[in-house]
Amino acid sequence: MTEINEDAKKWLQTLLEDSVFFNEPMSCHTSFQVGGPADAFVVARNLGVLRELIRELGQRNLKYFIIGHGTNLLVKDNGFRGVIIVLRERFNHIIKCSEDGIINVMAGAPLSRLCRFAIKKGLSGVNFALGIPGTVGGGIVTNAGTWLGSIGDILNKVKVILPDGEIRNITKEKLRFSYRQLLWENDLSGITASAPVIVSGSCALIPDDPEKIRKEARKIVMWRKERQPSWLPSAGCFFKNPDSEKSAGQLIDLAGLKGKSFGGAEISSRHANFIVNRKNASAADILVLMKMIQETIWKKFNIILEPEVRIIGD
Ligand SMILES: Cc1cc2nc3c(=O)[nH]c(=O)nc-3n(C[C@H](O)[C@H](O)[C@H](O)COP(=O)(O)OP(=O)(O)OC[C@H]3O[C@@H](n4cnc5c(N)ncnc54)[C@H](O)[C@@H]3O)c2cc1C
Incomplete structure (x- = not known):
C-alpha cells in the first residue's frame, strides 16, 4: 500500500473540498x-463522490477503512496510515417502507433510528437492536445483535x-452471516482494506401490534440499563462468546478479573x-488488559477468547 503523499492530499482536497481532514484524531470518532490520528479522515456526503473516491x-x-459510529473499534495510539471514511448526511436516513414490512435504510443511519421507525410503523423483528449504539452499516458488517436476534x-x-x-445489489443468499461477522461470498471481509462499502440495506420485518412491540422495547432497554456500564467509554463486549457453556463475561468473572485495571483502562x-x-486510557492500556484476559482464560480454562x-x- 502507498503512503498518502502531497499529491494524494491535493487530489483528496480537490475531490472533497471541506469534507477531508488530515491528521484527524480517531479518539474523537470512536466510543472508546x-x-x-488518521492520515486522512473523509466525511462522505453523497454517492457520486463516494464512488469516485473508492475507485481512485x-x-x-x-x-x-469505512467506519460508522466507531462503537466496535479500537484504533491504536499511533493512528491509521490511510483514509478513514465515514458516511453521513445523504447516508443516514430511512429511504422507504413498503406495505409488506420491507424497510430500506441507508448505511449511516443509527440502528436506534431504525428501531424507533419500526415501532412507529408497527413492524416487529428489530427490537433486539435497541441500545446497540452503532449504524446500520456497522451493524451489517458485525452482524450485530443479542440472544434475541441479529x-x-x-x-x-x-x-x-x-x-x-x-454499485451492486447483493441479495441475502450471497451474504454469509455468522456470529458477529459477515463474509461476502467472494470472501471480501469487512476488515480488509478493499472491502465493499455498504451504502444501504433492506430489512424484512413483520407487521404486529405496535403496543406489543413498544412493551417489548421497554423491557429490552431496561435490561441493558441494569447490566451494562454504558456511562463509561467502551466498545461494548470486548470478546466474542466462545464455544463453551459459559459466556466470555462469565469466564472473565470466574477468573477473578472483574475490576482489574491497567493505566486508564479497567475491566468493568x-x-x-x-x-x-475509566480515565484517559490509551489504546495500549486496553490492549494490555486484552492480553492479560486472554492469557488468564487460556491458562485457567484452556479457552481462546477472540x-x-x-x-x-499502528
Ligand atoms: C455500550 C455498547 C453496547 C453494545 N452492545 C452491542 C450488542 O448488544 N450487540 C452487538 O452486536 N454489538 C454491540 N456493541 C458493539 C457495536 O455497537 C456494534 O458492533 C455496532 O453494530 C457497530 O456499528 P458502528 O456503526 O459503530 O460500526 P464501527 O465500529 O464504526 O465499524 C465496525 C465495522 O463495520 C465496518 N463498517 C461500518 N460501516 C460500514 C459501511 N457502511 N460499509 C462497510 N463497512 C462498514 C467497519 O469497517 C468495521 O469493520 C455495543 C457497543 C457499545 C459501545
Missing part, C-alpha cells in the same frame, strides 16, 4: 475515545460499492466482558 483510492493503491436474521438485501467503484465490575476507558472489537492502526 482512544486512538491516534484503489487505483492509487491507498488503504481505506441483523443477519432480518436483512434481505444490501447495496454496496465494490472496490472498483461498481458491572459487566466483565466490557473493558472501559476479540469482537475490531482493532486497526
Whole structure:
C-alpha cells in the first residue's frame, strides 16, 4: 500500500473540498475515545463522490477503512496510515417502507433510528437492536445483535460499492452471516482494506401490534440499563462468546478479573466482558488488559477468547 503523499492530499482536497481532514484524531470518532490520528479522515456526503473516491483510492493503491459510529473499534495510539471514511448526511436516513414490512435504510443511519421507525410503523423483528449504539452499516458488517436476534436474521438485501467503484445489489443468499461477522461470498471481509462499502440495506420485518412491540422495547432497554456500564467509554463486549457453556463475561468473572485495571483502562465490575476507558486510557492500556484476559482464560480454562472489537492502526 502507498503512503498518502502531497499529491494524494491535493487530489483528496480537490475531490472533497471541506469534507477531508488530515491528521484527524480517531479518539474523537470512536466510543472508546482512544486512538491516534488518521492520515486522512473523509466525511462522505453523497454517492457520486463516494464512488469516485473508492475507485481512485484503489487505483492509487491507498488503504481505506469505512467506519460508522466507531462503537466496535479500537484504533491504536499511533493512528491509521490511510483514509478513514465515514458516511453521513445523504447516508443516514430511512429511504422507504413498503406495505409488506420491507424497510430500506441507508448505511449511516443509527440502528436506534431504525428501531424507533419500526415501532412507529408497527413492524416487529428489530427490537433486539435497541441500545446497540452503532449504524446500520456497522451493524451489517458485525452482524450485530443479542440472544434475541441479529441483523443477519432480518436483512434481505444490501447495496454496496465494490472496490472498483461498481454499485451492486447483493441479495441475502450471497451474504454469509455468522456470529458477529459477515463474509461476502467472494470472501471480501469487512476488515480488509478493499472491502465493499455498504451504502444501504433492506430489512424484512413483520407487521404486529405496535403496543406489543413498544412493551417489548421497554423491557429490552431496561435490561441493558441494569447490566451494562454504558456511562463509561467502551466498545461494548470486548470478546466474542466462545464455544463453551459459559459466556466470555462469565469466564472473565470466574477468573477473578472483574475490576482489574491497567493505566486508564479497567475491566468493568458491572459487566466483565466490557473493558472501559475509566480515565484517559490509551489504546495500549486496553490492549494490555486484552492480553492479560486472554492469557488468564487460556491458562485457567484452556479457552481462546477472540476479540469482537475490531482493532486497526499502528
Ligand atoms: C455500550 C455498547 C453496547 C453494545 N452492545 C452491542 C450488542 O448488544 N450487540 C452487538 O452486536 N454489538 C454491540 N456493541 C458493539 C457495536 O455497537 C456494534 O458492533 C455496532 O453494530 C457497530 O456499528 P458502528 O456503526 O459503530 O460500526 P464501527 O465500529 O464504526 O465499524 C465496525 C465495522 O463495520 C465496518 N463498517 C461500518 N460501516 C460500514 C459501511 N457502511 N460499509 C462497510 N463497512 C462498514 C467497519 O469497517 C468495521 O469493520 C455495543 C457497543 C457499545 C459501545
